[in-house]
Amino acid sequence: MAAVGESLKGRHFTRVADWSGDELLAALDLADDLKERRGRGEEHHLLPGRSLGMIFQKPSTRTRVSFEVGIFELGGHPLYLAASDLQLGRGETLRDTATVLSRYLHGLMIRTFAQADVEELARHATIPVINGLTDSAHPCQALADVMTIRERFGRLEGVRVAYLGDGNNVCASLMVACAKLGAELVAATPKGYEPDPAALELAREAGGSVELTNDPREAARGADVLYTDVWTSMGQEAESERRLRDLAGFGIDQALVQLAGEEAIVLHCLPAHYGEEITEDVLYGPQSAVWDQAENRLHAQKALMALVMP
Numbered sequence: 001m002a003a004v005g006e007s008l009k010g011r012h013f014t015r016v017a018d019w020s021g022d023e024l025l026a027a028l029d030l031a032d033d034l035k036e037r038r039g040r041g042e043e044h045h046l047l048p049g050r051s052l053g054m055i056f057q058k059p060s061t062r063t064r065v066s067f068e069v070g071i072f073e074l075g076g077h078p079l080y081l082a083a084s085d086l087q088l089g090r091g092e093t094l095r096d097t098a099t100v101l102s103r104y105l106h107g108l109m110i111r112t113f114a115q116a117d118v119e120e121l122a123r124h125a126t127i128p129v130i131n132g133l134t135d136s137a138h139p140c141q142a143l144a145d146v147m148t149i150r151e152r153f154g155r156l157e158g159v160r161v162a163y164l165g166d167g168n169n170v171c172a173s174l175m176v177a178c179a180k181l182g183a184e185l186v187a188a189t190p191k192g193y194e195p196d197p198a199a200l201e202l203a204r205e206a207g208g209s210v211e212l213t214n215d216p217r218e219a220a221r222g223a224d225v226l227y228t229d230v231w232t233s234m235g236q237e238a239e240s241e242r243r244l245r246d247l248a249g250f251g252i253d254q255a256l257v258q259l260a261g262e263e264a265i266v267l268h269c270l271p272a273h274y275g276e277e278i279t280e281d282v283l284y285g286p287q288s289a290v291w292d293q294a295e296n297r298l299h300a301q302k303a304l305m306a307l308v309m310p
Helices: 002-006 021-039 062-073 094-104 115-124 139-153 169-181 197-205 216-220 237-247 254-259 290-308
Strands: 051-056 077-082 107-111 129-133 160-164 184-188 209-213 225-228 265-268
Touching: 002 021, 021 139, 021 169, 021 290, 051 062, 051 094, 062 077, 062 107, 062 129, 062 290, 094 107, 094 115, 107 115, 115 129, 129 139, 129 290, 139 169, 139 265, 139 290, 160 169, 160 216, 169 184, 169 197, 169 209, 184 216, 197 209, 209 216, 216 254, 265 290
Parallel strands: 051 077, 051 107, 107 129, 160 184, 160 225, 184 209, 225 265
Antiparallel strands: none
């Protein structure tokens, strides 16, 4: 596995599908190690003197704080770059931006709208580019998700994950990660809210077990993991009323938790909207692993940076 980790130097992480199952496992193993070392108060400056640029076109809590703290704890320096403050906001091309920033930085993270923008940045950058979120993918979240599942169950192989709600970017990346690592995923969505067919194809190409249903109770029954996300993502605010109506019945409440396995855990990538996709008593209940999941963004992304940044 060490050899696999070494081969990741200089690689981009723009979507889960670009990495093999062994490469994802190398990141998870390092994330576990870094979490333990942090817990013991041990310094782990794996990236001394390195700088990470972070381009943000969307607001952020977990992505910004976890990447800033993460690169700092690895011995490096974070640089927050609001897209509106860069020349990108005045029409400079992504190619020119990537070329210039590659001369200054050792790595680049971007949180934006279009996946095509991340791919364009990666195409021209000579430093690793990490996708902090797009409208169609959230690979860093998926890495933290599978880390949390493995942490709780001691394995990923054969774990049944039920994703409920909108088959969005989080669902798409989780689906591919589960497929590559042997977990079984069933996505329960209303008609018209199914996961991206391209992500579904990638998951099935990876040999994963992926099911689709329009029945949340069917998906939850016997599941090891219940997972949900907000029903109205950034940029969809005008659709909020329709989405609330269409997704009614797909929220995780105590009745749904009772259908899952006795040792089942609940995940949510946050922020949460109580009474919509999840109830407050479930989010703070004994089966919630949401706060471990949020913390694991830090450890998973530290491993990711340590593996890809030169």
